[in-house]
Amino acid sequence: MAFWIASSPHNHNHTKTPNLMRLVMYATLPGVLAQWYFFGWGNLIHIGLAMTTALLCEYTVLSLRKKPITHELLDGSGLLTALLLGICLPALAPWWISVIGTMFAIVIAKQLYGGLGHNPFNPAMVGYVMLLVSFPLQMTQWQPPLSLVTVDLNFINTLTTIFTGFTIDGYSVEQVRTTIDGITMATPLDTLKTNISLGLTVLESISNPVFGNNFSLGWEWVNAGFLLGGLFLISKKAIAWQTPVSFLLSLFICSLIGFSLSPDSSASTMFHWFSGATMLGAFFILTDPVSGATSNRGRFIVGLLAGLLVYLIRTTGGYPDGVAFAVLLCNMSAPLIDQYTRPRTYGHLKGDK
Amino acid sequence: MSNEIAPQQSHDVENADEQALLTQASAASAARKAEYKELAIQGLWKNNPGLVQLLGLCPLLAVTSTVTNALGLGLATLLVLICSNITVSAIRRWVPKEIRIPIFVLIIAAFVTCVQLIMNAFTYGIYQSLGIFLPLIVTNCAIIGRAEAYASKNPVGKSAFDGLMMGLGFTIILLLLGVIREVLGQGTIFDGANLLFGDWASVLRIEVMQLDSQFLLAILPPGAFIAMGILIALKNAIDNHIKAKKVVHTEQVIERVRVNFDS
Numbered sequence: 001m002a003f004w005i006a007s008s009p010h011n012h013n014h015t016k017t018p019n020l021m022r023l024v025m026y027a028t029l030p031g032v033l034a035q036w037y038f039f040g041w042g043n044l045i046h047i048g049l050a051m052t053t054a055l056l057c058e059y060t061v062l063s064l065r066k067k068p069i070t071h072e073l074l075d076g077s078g079l080l081t082a083l084l085l086g087i088c089l090p091a092l093a094p095w096w097i098s099v100i101g102t103m104f105a106i107v108i109a110k111q112l113y114g115g116l117g118h119n120p121f122n123p124a125m126v127g128y129v130m131l132l133v134s135f136p137l138q139m140t141q142w143q144p145p146l147s148l149v150t151v152d153l154n155f156i157n158t159l160t161t162i163f164t165g166f167t168i169d170g171y172s173v174e175q176v177r178t179t180i181d182g183i184t185m186a187t188p189l190d191t192l193k194t195n196i197s198l199g200l201t202v203l204e205s206i207s208n209p210v211f212g213n214n215f216s217l218g219w220e221w222v223n224a225g226f227l228l229g230g231l232f233l234i235s236k237k238a239i240a241w242q243t244p245v246s247f248l249l250s251l252f253i254c255s256l257i258g259f260s261l262s263p264d265s266s267a268s269t270m271f272h273w274f275s276g277a278t279m280l281g282a283f284f285i286l287t288d289p290v291s292g293a294t295s296n297r298g299r300f301i302v303g304l305l306a307g308l309l310v311y312l313i314r315t316t317g318g319y320p321d322g323v324a325f326a327v328l329l330c331n332m333s334a335p336l337i338d339q340y341t342r343p344r345t346y347g348h349l350k351g352d353k
Numbered sequence: 354m355s356n357e358i359a360p361q362q363s364h365d366v367e368n369a370d371e372q373a374l375l376t377q378a379s380a381a382s383a384a385r386k387a388e389y390k391e392l393a394i395q396g397l398w399k400n401n402p403g404l405v406q407l408l409g410l411c412p413l414l415a416v417t418s419t420v421t422n423a424l425g426l427g428l429a430t431l432l433v434l435i436c437s438n439i440t441v442s443a444i445r446r447w448v449p450k451e452i453r454i455p456i457f458v459l460i461i462a463a464f465v466t467c468v469q470l471i472m473n474a475f476t477y478g479i480y481q482s483l484g485i486f487l488p489l490i491v492t493n494c495a496i497i498g499r500a501e502a503y504a505s506k507n508p509v510g511k512s513a514f515d516g517l518m519m520g521l522g523f524t525i526i527l528l529l530l531g532v533i534r535e536v537l538g539q540g541t542i543f544d545g546a547n548l549l550f551g552d553w554a555s556v557l558r559i560e561v562m563q564l565d566s567q568f569l570l571a572i573l574p575p576g577a578f579i580a581m582g583i584l585i586a587l588k589n590a591i592d593n594h595i596k597a598k599k600v601v602h603t604e605q606v607i608e609r610v611r612v613n614f615d616s
Contacts, residue, residue: 108579134570 017116020238021076025083027233028284031225032087038145038218041158042091046098050082050089053102061111077116081105084124084284088277088324089131091143092173095162097135101127121331122291125324132324141173144185145218148209151176185209188216189276190320192267201264215268216275223279230283239287242299247282248273250307258315266315278310281323291331298334298341306330389514396518403526404588408495412486413527414577418538421545423531425479426486427524429468431517434496436464438516441504448505457500462491478548495523526584533580537571540564 035043058078062069082102089098105127113119132139146153153176157167166172177184186194188210195205210217233239251272258266272278277285286292286306293302306326313322344350402408409430417423440460441448448456469487472480480487490496499519504512535542540562546554570576 130570134568135566
């Protein structure tokens with residue numbers, strides 16, 4: 001009898017891919033519900049569209065590649081990609097935005113590289129960045145929170161806006177985004193950026209209704225929802241805590257430095273935490289086990305880098321939010337970071353090869 | 354007798370010689386035909402400078418955002434490639450091996466200057482939209498590669514044909530990329546063809562589909578890379594398909610009775 005000698009890890013918990021993907025999808029629920037409560041049906045419709053497209057695309061590519069279709073189609077990774085992309089899109093974007101984005105994410109960013117486990121970049125973020133670069137107009141038409149919208153955005157109205165560009169009463173997306181005063185509302189991050197470039201101070205711009213009473217109306221609760229889901233994932237050990245903690249820490253430190261140097265022209269630390277895609281990126285995007293770093297120290301470094309990049313893009317870059325770009329840049333550098341943060345092999349001394 | 358026979362014989366010999374010459378000539382012409390055919394296949398498909406050698410990627414990816422630009426650059430490259438191949442081949446006996454590369458570059462630069470001046474004079478619009486990529490033809494590896502690898506070792510006729518085929522292969526890939534990117538990006542084909550061919554060519558413009566908003570990715574450089582990758586994949590798929598069709602199963606399965614200790 002011979003001992004079967006296997007390499008580490010020796011401790012398996014036998015979690016299958018579909019189970020993990022389902023868990024992550026459940027964990028997005030608080031955030032998605034908050035999004036539904038504050039911004040209406042738009043994102044849910046986009047998630048549905050994206051999921052349908054993802055299944056169709058994956059089915060086509062898998063049958064072209066002669067792969068086991070049911071096994072790979074139902075592992076949930078494509079659906080999760082579609083879900084994340086649907087969450088990121090502006091609620092009233094036209095329907096083809098989510099269709100094209102998902103097609104690009106599934107076919108080019110995932111399947112052309114070899115399918116799940118072989119993609120160097122996070123597919124949802126590749127799709128998002130492709131959309132943002134290709135269709136800047138549609139991708140920046142963010143819908144303000146429902147409480148600020150004068151048009152009644154119920155399910156039917158949202159549906160017709162997404163598919164035809166107009167509500168039933170004939171309001172266009174531009175009109176929906178316009179206040180009674182005739183000013184187009186944007187996201188808090190966008191508003192802040194524009195105001196600072198116009199020479200206003202942070203305090204002056206925070207009086208804008210999109211900021212609400214705390215940090216940013218609606219967005220803070222969406223982010224809190226994703227924070228809750230992320231903590232649930234960490235407690236279930238579905239994701240490593242290093243990435244989100246170091247990411248949030250890095251963003252906190254960067255914004256703290258900015259805020260203490262010039263409080264008039266930089267937003268508070270909590271504003272950076274609870275607006276835009278911060279929490280979604282921290283817990284659901286950066287922690288992607290395929291495209292992120294794999295060692296614990298590597299995850300820590302990736303998180304730090306991502307936080308710094310997000311802060312730099314938000315304050316000095318051309319786009320109001322930079323989570324997607326930061327994630328892609330970090331994915332690019334993850335293999336290199338992994339190379340230099342290889343954990344010490346058990347029984348070897350430090351620096352011993 | 355012998356006297357009578359001799360001329361006959363010699364005549365026969367002459368005949369035989371003639372026949373031999375004829376067969377030789379026909380064999381030579383067949384060989385030449387085969388060689389030209391091979392040159393064409395190499396240039397257009399097997400060794401296509403755009404798809405297989407991946408030479409001259411810089412202009413290939415940069416200017417193919419519209420069909421007109423692609424065609425303009427393709428024609429310019431084709432002309433320069435033929436002329437430089439002919440010249441390099443014609444002076445190949447007198448060029449010292451040690452300094453051949455600078456001489457090739459000088460020759461190519463001379464022709465590029467000619468083409469650039471001609472385009473500046475007659476097709477000013479396309480000259481402007483091609484910008485720096487027109488003079489950059491000098492550094493196009495496809496051209497100097499053909500000069501070095503083929504024209505400097507082969508006679509003028511073959512070199513000219515090789516230049517024509519390689520240039521055509523390059524132009525076809527440029528055009529394909531241009532069509533893909535222009536249709537996806539703007540929904541048109543031959544937008545601005547009048548810049549290249551004169552005013553009558555504005556009728557060439559085809560509106561394939563009406564797009565409310567441009568698909569910027571197709572027009573931006575990443576779109577060129579993605580389209581190029583898909584074209585290469587398509588070529589490889591076709592090659593594999595042809596290969597799979599050609600394979601004839603000649604191996605005979607020999608069945609042997611295996612004798613194992615278990616049995």
